[in-house]
Structures are given as C-alpha cells and as structure tokens.
Amino acid sequence: MSDSNRPRVLVARRVFDSVVQRLAAHFEVEANDEDTVWSKAELIARLQGKSGAFITGSERIDAEVLDACPQLKAVCNMAVGYNNIDLAACTARGVLASNTPDVLTETTADFGFALMMATARRLAESEHFLRRGEWSKWAYDMFIGPDVHGATLGILGMGRIGRAIARRGHLGFGMPVIYHNRSRLAPELEAEVGASYVSKDELLAQSDHLVIVLPYSPESHHAIGAAELGRMKSSATLTNIARGGIVDDAALAQALAERRIAAAGLDVFEGEPKVHPALLSVPNVVLTPHIASASVRTRLAMADLAADNLIAVLTGGSPPTPLNPQVLSG
Ligand code: 8YV
Numbered sequence: 616m617s618d619s620n621r622p623r624v625l626v627a628r629r630v631f632d633s634v635v636q637r638l639a640a641h642f643e644v645e646a647n648d649e650d651t652v653w654s655k656a657e658l659i660a661r662l663q664g665k666s667g668a669f670i671t672g673s674e675r676i677d678a679e680v681l682d683a684c685p686q687l688k689a690v691c692n693m694a695v696g697y698n699n700i701d702l703a704a705c706t707a708r709g710v711l712a713s714n715t716p717d718v719l720t721e722t723t724a725d726f727g728f729a730l731m732m733a734t735a736r737r738l739a740e741s742e743h744f745l746r747r748g749e750w751s752k753w754a755y756d757m758f759i760g761p762d763v764h765g766a767t768l769g770i771l772g773m774g775r776i777g778r779a780i781a782r783r784g785h786l787g788f789g790m791p792v793i794y795h796n797r798s799r800l801a802p803e804l805e806a807e808v809g810a811s812y813v814s815k816d817e818l819l820a821q822s823d824h825l826v827i828v829l830p831y832s833p834e835s836h837h838a839i840g841a842a843e844l845g846r847m848k849s850s851a852t853l854t855n856i857a858r859g860g861i862v863d864d865a866a867l868a869q870a871l872a873e874r875r876i877a878a879a880g881l882d883v884f885e886g887e888p889k890v891h892p893a894l895l896s897v898p899n900v901v902l903t904p905h906i907a908s909a910s911v912r913t914r915l916a917m918a919d920l921a922a923d924n925l926i927a928v929l930t931g932g933s934p935p936t937p938l939n940p941q942v943l944s945g
Pocket of ligand 1: 672693694696697719905
C-alpha cells in the first residue's frame with residue numbers, strides 16, 4: 616500500500632523476498648527485480664527522493680553520489696568489506712553507513728580453507744583433465760602436490776575471518792600458523808588460534824599456503840606484487856578471498872605461468888567481474904566468482920542485518936553495526 620509520508624528506500628540489487636518485505640513494512644521500497652548493476656548516473660537517478668539505500672559491494676557510494684542525493688540518511692551495505700563506500704564523505708554529510716560483520720565470518724573461513732585445499736591438492740586442474748577425457752591411466756605423479764595437514768599456514772590480515780581460518784588450520788589440520796597484520800593479536804587470541812606473529816617478509820618466505828584476508832584500502836593495493844611473489848617458496852600456494860586489487864593479478868598470472876609459485880586460488884579479482892585474461896589461461900589457478908560468503912544461511916543473515924541497520928536508522932533506533940556511529944549523536 617502506498618503512503619507518501621513513509622520514507623522511501625532503494626534496494627539496489629535483487630535480494631531475498633523476505634528481506635524486501637521486511638523493508639516494505641516500514642518504507643516505500645524501490646527494488647531492482649531485474650538485478651541490473653546500475654551505472655553511477657542510474658544509481659543517482661534512482662536514489663532521488665530516497666532516505667536510505669540497501670546496497671551491495673557492486674554499488675559505489677562516493678562524494679559525487681552523496682552530493683547528488685542530499686536527502687540520503689543511510690547507506691547499508693550487504694557486505695563486511697566497505698571499500699565501495701567513501702566513509703569520510705558519508706560522515707562529513709551526516710550519512711550513516713553500515714556493514715555486515717560477524718554473520719559471515721565462519722562461512723567465509725570455510726570457503727577460504729576449501730579454496731586453499733582445492734588449490735594445494737589441484738582439484739580444479741585435475742577435474743578439468745578428467746572432463747576433457749584425458750584420464751587414461753594411473754600415474755604415481757599425476758596431479759601430485761603439496762600436503763595441507765602439517766604444512767605452514769600463512770595469513771596476511773588477521774581480523775575475524777583470518778582468525779577463523781587460523782583456527783581451522785591449527786585445530787583441524789595440525790598446521791603451524793604464522794601471520795602478519797598491522798597490529799599484533801593479544802597473546803590469548805594468538806594462543807587460541809595457535810598463531811605466531813612474523814614480519815611480512817618472513818610470512819612470504821615461510822608460508823607453504825598463504826591466505827590473504829586483508830581489507831582493501833589504498834595502502835593494501837598490490838600488497839602482493841611481483842616482488843612479494845618472488846619472496847615466496849616455489850612450492851607455495853596463494854589464496855585470495857579478500858578483495859581484488861590486493862594482489863597484482865598480472866604479476867600473479869606471470870608467476871604462475873613460470874611456476875615461481877605452485878598454484879593460486881582466487882575468489883576476488885581486480886576489476887571483477889572481469890578476470891585478467893592471463894589468469895584464465897594458466898592451469899594452476901582455481902577461480903571462483905566471489906562466493907566465499909555464499910551459504911544460504913549466511914547470505915540471508917547478511918541481508919537481514921543490512922535491513923536491520925536501514926530500519927533502525929530511518930525509524931530512530933540504534934543500528935546494530937554502524938561504521939560511523941558518530942553521525943547519530945551529531
Ligand atoms: C559479499 C564480501 O558477497 O562481505 C564482503 O565483504 O566480499 C562478500 O561477502 C560481496 O561484497 C557482495 O556485497
């Protein structure tokens with residue numbers, strides 16, 4: 616039922632019906648049933664007159680968008696990573712931004728561990744070989760690769776997801792765990808996940824399986840490039856479930872082609888959904904389309920949490936996971 620006094624919100628991508636219905640109980644909702652990824656101009660046009668936006672990592676909210684939509688009060692991201700939001704620009708304009716931490720930690724860690732295992736044990740490469748009809752006999756060295764259990768697990772970025780991956784390696788697979796992070800964990804947290812702090816150079820040199828779980832920022836852009844890949848063991852694997860742009864994809868494709876590292880597993884890419892063509896032509900890489908958080912339960916929890924934030928901000932409540940709560944007290 617239409618009621619012009621109710622706040623209007625934009626749901627920028629197709630999401631669960633139940634979540635759209637929850638929003639529709641409070642707001643006039645414009646949904647995106649075609650699930651088009653809108654251009655910036657289209658996003659700005661759709662946001663006219665809207666007090667709130669339910670967005671995903673595909674929508675970029677920057678100063679230009681905010682200035683063109685002065686009535687916007689809340690941008691609620693269905694993602695824990697928020698490099699698609701200019702947080703300082705939101706704060707400067709009194710716009711509340713939120714993300715979805717915690718609800719995806721274990722699911723994303725499951726996937727990161729699975730991708731690391733698939734990469735080490737050459738699952739994709741061997742499956743493609745079988746599908747091509749090339750499996751004619753057993754051979755002692757067919758798709759031979761490194762072990763996962765007992766190997767040194769390296770983690771770059773030791774937030775919630777990094778710790779959940781470390782715990783899996785330490786408790787489930789007897790892996791010595793080393794990590795590098797901007798700040799060192801408290802000793803009790805290090806002990807819980809069996810992790811030792813090392814410098815970035817030591818991490819690169821000592822890891823058998825290196826997993827990237829850093830947030831993206833200008834400082835982490837190409838944190839792994841040709842020089843860093845050159846410090847890794849030639850038998851090592853690299854897995855990135857964080858963000859495209861942290862790894863220099865062109866340098867990685869070259870290192871993989873020249874077997875300077877053994878293999879890589881990538882769920883995120885620079886400029887995704889485009890994938891660097893050189894990555895598509897090397898066999899020793901497992902490629903997945905940014906699905907680390909994609910379990911039914913977790914995606915619903917993420918969408919519900921983004922909706923909880925939007926409902927709270929626009930109805931005068933306290934959003935559960937704000938990124939800039941200071942705008943509410945201003
Ligand atoms: C999302 C993610 O699926 O939460 C994140 O930061 O990368 C994923 O879980 C993606 O960002 C879409 O919003």
